[in-house]
Amino acid sequence: MEKINVRLKRTVDDSYEILVGSNLLSEIPKDLQKKGIGNRYALVTDHNVERLFGSRLQEIFRRENIQLPIVSFPAGEKSKNLRTFAELLGKIHSLGLDRKSAIIALGGGVVGDIAGFVAATYFRGIPFVQIPTTLLAMIDSSIGGKVGVDLEQGKNACGAFFQPKAVYVDIDFLEGLPRKELQSGLAEIIKHALIFDSRLFEFLEKSLRKLISKDKASWMHVIQKNCRIKAAVVEKDEKESGARKMLNYGHTVGHAIETVTRYKKFSHGEAVSMGMSFASRLSVKLGLLSEKESLRSTALLQAAGLPVRLPALPMGKMLEVMRKDKKSIGGKLSFVVLERIGNARHDVIVPEELVKEVIAPLMD
Ligand SMILES: NC(=O)c1ccc[n+]([C@@H]2O[C@H](COP(=O)([O-])OP(=O)(O)OC[C@H]3O[C@@H](n4cnc5c(N)ncnc54)[C@H](O)[C@@H]3O)[C@@H](O)[C@H]2O)c1
Ligand SMILES: [Zn+2]
Incomplete structure (x- = not known):
């Protein structure tokens, strides 16, 4: 041979x-x-x-x-x-x-x-x-x-x-x-701030009105910051094994909402916003995030015109989609959660019972 x-x-x-x-x-x-x-x-x-x-x-x-x-x-x-x-x-x-x-x-x-x-x-x-x-x-x-x-x-x-x-x-x-497209981007911007950058989060809280009225200087600052954040994540982890996973904050529940509603009812930004609202409540339940910071996160999403409550969706189907999500680990549900505004943790395995307990009060 x-x-x-x-x-x-x-x-x-x-x-x-x-x-x-x-x-x-x-x-x-x-x-x-x-x-x-x-x-x-x-x-x-x-x-x-x-x-x-x-x-x-x-x-x-x-x-x-x-x-x-x-x-x-x-x-x-x-x-x-x-x-x-x-x-x-x-x-x-x-x-x-x-x-x-x-x-x-x-x-x-x-x-x-x-x-x-x-x-x-x-x-x-x-x-x-x-x-x-x-x-x-x-x-x-x-x-x-x-x-x-x-x-x-x-x-x-x-x-x-x-x-x-x-x-x-x-x-x-x-x-x-269009406003809808602006909101869609804002959801990912708020996500970047929540997982990586508390100063950006404060800037967004302060400048949201200016941003919505399309003030150029404010946008310049926000976009530069966000491009730097995304670039830094990609530099560290091009193929999504570690740092890039953080970017999935809000996306496990977000994707489940999109899938269960067949991508017809909500934009991606809206679904991710609901997902982030869930993820911040989960972070509180896990004893990581303070109640106050969770409320701040939700308040910013709402001020941006993004939804923070979920429609009444069949829980069984939601869980089924989440189990199949590429982020789940051996069929167990795993999430990116917040420790503080500006700091996140990935691959946190959470029992389904707890997921249900956190989602239920958020549903209409
Ligand atoms: N590659 C990645 O890392 C990555 C990350 C996030 C999302 N995505 C993908 O991005 C896609 C969503 O992108 P999107 O939200 O930009 O949607 P999109 O590309 O469909 O654009 C949204 C709408 O806005 C219109 N439009 C674009 N620019 C405009 C402008 N300046 N003025 C007026 N209208 C304009 C488009 O024609 C379109 O109708 C999804 O397919 C998603 O999977 C990819
Ligand atoms: Zn996204």
Whole structure:
């Protein structure tokens, strides 16, 4: 017998910059060239974002004598599937993009996830950059390289880790963002503050009104902070074995609510807000979090217009979904809980009886 070793130990440098600013779009073509990202480009986006910003971006590239063909698909989570993925790959191939070309993802998390997955797989991977246009994409989904699509069997069930080469966060996109989308991002921002940063939490308490009225300076501060938090988590734990798990705060119950209501009744942000309301009560019950801090957490969610009470949902089904959650450990329910505002703990196993006891009074 011959034994042939394929030695593939490697160190890769996937580092990249996140540029956060206002009026940033016109800088992008030059920055791409400076960084040596792509010699040809395709803009991947959804129909809404294309209508709102597609031609503006094309014009910015045209001024630098760069063509920017647009490949787009109908907006919404319903498009985040293998069919859209295959269509996009086909269109990009028809445009003649090669290994040195780059994909520019312009849009919310749906666009970023699917465009990133196209980039990860086209010719076994070509560079891509993110231009997030929703609050959620700015502070969460555009950073960290989780890309993919949903399967009928499960959300985000098919994908890869594939980091972008750069992220351009232009806060001017917030101007026309519907209130619902703003709230969705705010839920994840409040989550970041609760698990990692008590000073950010205080800032949010103080500045919520300004944020809701879209005060630019306040948003600049909040978005920069949140991008730093997400970047730090990804640096520590790219593939979700430790620190990145903290980001699941509020998400076990949140996902169960989304699944049981078939993703029809609540936005992700709303479901996570209810999940965080549960998780803070659980943290109190476990003797970790003080009553006062739990109330502060709930008050901030409410002030942001997010729900903190759950609808009456069948408990059996909720528990069944939670048992199957990828965060459960050997079928036992496990949660991220708070020790203080700004400090969390993950993989805390909790008996089902206690989960029921905490959820019941939160249900209408
Ligand atoms: N990859 C990750 O790490 C990660 C993290 C969190 C969420 N996600 C994914 O992100 C997705 C949700 O992202 P989302 O909330 O951004 O939703 P989305 O991409 O569907 O965008 C929401 C809506 O806002 C519109 N829109 C986008 N920008 C706009 C703007 N500036 N003005 C007006 N309308 C605008 C879109 O066309 C869409 O209709 C989910 O699929 C989720 O799984 C991924
Ligand atoms: Zn989330």
